[in-house]
Amino acid sequence: MGLINGLPAHVLLVHFVVVLVPLTALALAVCAVRPSVAQRMGIVLPLLALVTLVSVPLATEAGEWLEEHVADDALVRRHATLGDGLLPWVGGLFVLAVFVWWAARRRESTGSGASRRSGRSAAAVRVAVAVLSLVVAVGAAVDVYRIGDSGAKAAWHDGFSKTASDGDGDAD
Template identity: 75%
Template sequence: MSLVNGLPAHVLLVHFVVVLVPLTALALVVCAIWPEAARRLGVVLPLLALVTLVSVPLTSNAGEWLEGHVADNALVRRHAELGDGLLPWAGGLFVLAVVLWWKVGRTAASGAADATPRPATPVRAAAVVLSLVVAAGAVVDVYRIGDSGAKAAWHDGYSETASHGGDEG
């Protein structure tokens, strides 16, 4: 996919990644910390993570097309390099979401989902910590990629003074 309605597809698809990665990360962490949320979300959590995972290479591929159609400079190259690192984070979100969904589903099916709170097991504590690490890594990576993309797109692309003669701020 290269163009959508005359615009580079990357410019449009990036919005999905910017929204879906933090949303998936937040949902994963909430479900890891609060199993009842995972039970309520059910299959929605891994489906959300799957859509997130699929959106990353679609956006990256559209970005590679765009990279070949803009002037070559260090800012564009840096953005492309950073963008290549998001797929493993999205993959981690997906794997953890599936494991969490599967584990919570098995626990609920076995009748272990009673009203009595149980202490955190080492496995559950590890799942929470791993979810926090992967979620934080994914969100930080999206921020870094987005920041580098904005710098690449807007570097020398605007004036600090208004072009229509009015001073609005």
């Protein structure tokens, strides 16, 4: 994937990643901590995570194309290296989103008739999934920030002036 409407596809596709990864991370964290929210969201949570998961390799592939079409630069290489590390985080978001959705559906269908012993083990699993979800959500969000920051530095490091222009396009 190279160009979309004359622009590098990466420049456009990366906006999906920048929005969807933190949104999915937030949704997962809330649903993992509050099962009632997961029940209300239903299938939306894993579908959101799936769209997010698909968007990352698309942006990465477009980024690899763009990398081949710009001058060799240490900042671009750093950005590409960081970008390659996002897919495992987003894969984790997807797997956990599916599990949280499945657990919410199961809890909804079984009701509250569980024994005390199975209730304790279910609570322990719920706490473990919530903690793991929070760790993966924060890791994914931080990784997106780091990748975006490195990409902005690569794109803009010498592309602007620190002083304002004279306003060549202004009408007098």
